[in-house]
Amino acid sequence: MTERVIGIDAGGTMTKAALFDLAGNELACARRHNQMIFPVPGHTERDPERMWRAAAEAVAEVLASSGTAPADIAAVSVAGYGSGLYVVDAAGQPVRPGIVSTDSRGVPILAEWTASGAAARAAALIQQRIWPAQTTALLAWLARHEPETLQRTASVLFCKDFLRLRLCGDISTDPTDAAIAGLIDVTTSSYALGMFEELGLGAWLEKMPPIGPADEIVGTVSATAARATGLRPGTPVVRGAVDVTAAAIASGLHDASQLSIVAGTFSINSTLHPAPRLSTMPFLQSPYPIGNAFLATEGAATSASNLEWFCKTVLDGEAARAATRGLSIYDVCNTLVADGLGRDNDILFFPFLFGGPDGAPAGLLGLSAGHELGDVIRAIYEGIVFAHKHDIDILLSGPDAARPTSIRLAGGASRSKVWAQLFADALDLPVEIPAGTELGAQGVAIIAAAAIGAYPDLATAQQNMVRVGQRYEPRGERTAIYTRKHARYIATAGALGAAWAASERRVA
Numbered sequence: 478m479t480e481r482v483i484g485i486d487a488g489g490t491m492t493k494a495a496l497f498d499l500a501g502n503e504l505a506c507a508r509r510h511n512q513m514i515f516p517v518p519g520h521t522e523r524d525p526e527r528m529w530r531a532a533a534e535a536v537a538e539v540l541a542s543s544g545t546a547p548a549d550i551a552a553v554s555v556a557g558y559g560s561g562l563y564v565v566d567a568a569g570q571p572v573r574p575g576i577v578s579t580d581s582r583g584v585p586i587l588a589e590w591t592a593s594g595a596a597a598r599a600a601a602l603i604q605q606r607i608w609p610a611q612t613t614a615l616l617a618w619l620a621r622h623e624p625e626t627l628q629r630t631a632s633v634l635f636c637k638d639f640l641r642l643r644l645c646g647d648i649s650t651d652p653t654d655a656a657i658a659g660l661i662d663v664t665t666s667s668y669a670l671g672m673f674e675e676l677g678l679g680a681w682l683e684k685m686p687p688i689g690p691a692d693e694i695v696g697t698v699s700a701t702a703a704r705a706t707g708l709r710p711g712t713p714v715v716r717g718a719v720d721v722t723a724a725a726i727a728s729g730l731h732d733a734s735q736l737s738i739v740a741g742t743f744s745i746n747s748t749l750h751p752a753p754r755l756s757t758m759p760f761l762q763s764p765y766p767i768g769n770a771f772l773a774t775e776g777a778a779t780s781a782s783n784l785e786w787f788c789k790t791v792l793d794g795e796a797a798r799a800a801t802r803g804l805s806i807y808d809v810c811n812t813l814v815a816d817g818l819g820r821d822n823d824i825l826f827f828p829f830l831f832g833g834p835d836g837a838p839a840g841l842l843g844l845s846a847g848h849e850l851g852d853v854i855r856a857i858y859e860g861i862v863f864a865h866k867h868d869i870d871i872l873l874s875g876p877d878a879a880r881p882t883s884i885r886l887a888g889g890a891s892r893s894k895v896w897a898q899l900f901a902d903a904l905d906l907p908v909e910i911p912a913g914t915e916l917g918a919q920g921v922a923i924i925a926a927a928a929i930g931a932y933p934d935l936a937t938a939q940q941n942m943v944r945v946g947q948r949y950e951p952r953g954e955r956t957a958i959y960t961r962k963h964a965r966y967i968a969t970a971g972a973l974g975a976a977w978a979a980s981e982r983r984v985a
Contacts, residue, residue, distance in 0.1 A: 480551040482925040484918030485532050486720055487557040487636050489742030492528060494535035495918035496543050499931045501942025503913045507538035514574060519581040522574040525563055529643045533705035540707045547709035552929045554715035554921035556723035557636025559657035560611045567631040569642055576615055579778055579831055583614030595675055602672040604663045604753045605762040612658035616681050633684050637717050645696030645714040649687045653722040656763030663753045663762055663771060691718040691766050692928040692935050715928040721745055721774060722763060723920025728885035728911050729943040731767055736881035738865060740890035744780040746869045747772050748879035757875035767936045775872040778831035779864035781889040784857050786830050813851030814858055815895045822852050825966050826860030837974030858896050862903045863966045884908045887916040902955035903963065912946035
């Protein structure tokens with residue numbers, strides 16, 4: 478018998494399943510698109526059962542494509558996007574569609590909490606800022622606008638937890654998901670009772686799931702799940718972690734000298750700290766399951782999803798032509814950017830298609846008739862890097878901030894050599910790319926390997942199952958260029974946000 482583990486990762490745009498051996502080698506991967514539902518403007522939702530079917534299909538595909546016998550799977554575990562929520566009744570059936578972390582229905586409620594001071598008081602209790610798609614704001618919105626949902630709900634779950642429910646019937650969560658949801662005191666990994674009282678969420682408290690370690694076996698694959706996935710009934714199921722933490726684990730993040738960046742749907746930038754009470758309140762914070770540390774994160778929906786939108790809506794014809802040559806549109810983009818790096822380029826792209834700071838609009842600024850397509854795509858790459866740098870500058874501010882000396886880069890941007898080099902140049906730090914294509918899935922596969930005893934603990938599993946595939950050194954001459962261009966980006970983004978808001982007031 479050859480022991481292997483499967484990690485499932487349900488992110489913002491794709492649900493993935495990947496197969497790994499116990500040395501951490503990725504043997505097969507399958508992906509399915511997640512269909513977003515937009516019932517009204519500002520609401521982003523997902524059909525939970527459709528997401529489960531996508532995960533099940535992906536698992537079946539990796540077994541078939543790799544020729545792996547179901548008996549060779551030693552365990553399966555799950556990662557998923559953080560915050561949002563999934564609510565189920567006493568029978569484990571969805572009460573309503575799941576809510577995705579790009580949702581903005583909580584904006585008015587957050588504005589009320591901010592004006593009253595409740596947001597600041599609650600943030601101190603959960604050691605991170607409150608934001609519109611955080612579970613706290615969504616629970617308040619549901620209680621106010623869908624009281625029937627509150628009454629029918631037996632358990633509040635998060636993305637990965639719903640998939641694990643379908644795998645083995647377990648209803649629980651782990652500290653990483655509960656923390657990013659804004660529900661716990663991260664120092665104790667227990668529900669922050671004072672926060673529930675402060676924000677008027679007491680009616681939800683009895684519906685919160687039990688919290689347990691990420692690397693705990695919580696059940697086995699049911700007969701129903703086995704038929705859907707091809708897994709063997711009785712295969713151990715491990716609780717898993719939120720995708721931010723899972724990607725950090727698979728990146729090899731283990732001390733404060735490293736900066737973890739995930740460039741995907743969200744700009745996710747994280748560092749490790751020995752204590753959670755930082756002088757600069759982070760956007761997200763959670764216990765880290767390795768080294769008794771805490772993971773502090775700054776981020777926004779300003780990353781590679783902006784390029785994906787551009788490719789799908791503007792470059793659809795180019796994508797079709799690329800396919801006839803056996804290329805993806807992203808291969809074409811990388812080539813165009815690489816070819817244009819020697820040309821002067823003052824174009825600024827603001828990657829705010831899914832929301833910008835202080836209401837700043839998305840767009841391109843500085844175009845002229847002499848520019849080519851490659852110049853525009855280069856500006857998009859750079860604008861996304863600048864958005865990450867903006868978040869990173871906040872993360873690394875304050876006397877108790879980490880002082881990283883290297884970057885571990887994951888997400889779509891990590892698969893582009895030219896883009897990875899831009900990160901190194903703009904951030905003036907070496908960029909290391911972990912081996913493998915699906916780090917969220919790999920992170921929970923590492924967790925699964927530790928849970929079944931393949932390694933004595935999670936830290937040892939990480940040491941043995943993570944390798945660096947490529948490394949990019951910053952180029953001093955390019956760093957100087959990007960330092961100046963980033964300063965212009967920040968100043969212009971602020972001015973655009975102010976001008977946009979002023980124009981809206983005048984129109985109103």
